[in-house]
Amino acid sequence: MGFLRQIAEYLYLRKRDPNDPPTQWMKYMHGINRISILLFIVAIIIIAVKLLTHKM
Numbered sequence: 795m796g797f798l799r800q801i802a803e804y805l806y807l808r809k810r811d812p813n814d815p816p817t818q819w820m821k822y823m824h825g826i827n828r829i830s831i832l833l834f835i836v837a838i839i840i841i842a843v844k845l846l847t848h849k850m
Contacts, residue, residue, distance in 0.1 A: 801831065 805828060 805831065 803824070
């Protein structure tokens with residue numbers, strides 16, 4: 795599975811393969827990964843805003 799496809803599944807942008815059996819641990823893992831990706835994106839945005847406003 796490709797990297798971008800995994801991210802799309804974590805963020806619910808793409809449906810997962812219906813042939814994969816759902817497990818409770820997989821749901822927990824996807825939830826934690828989704829939170830970490832969103833926090834990373836927010837941190838990058840905050841850093842970019844601080845760098846752009848600091849130089850003005």
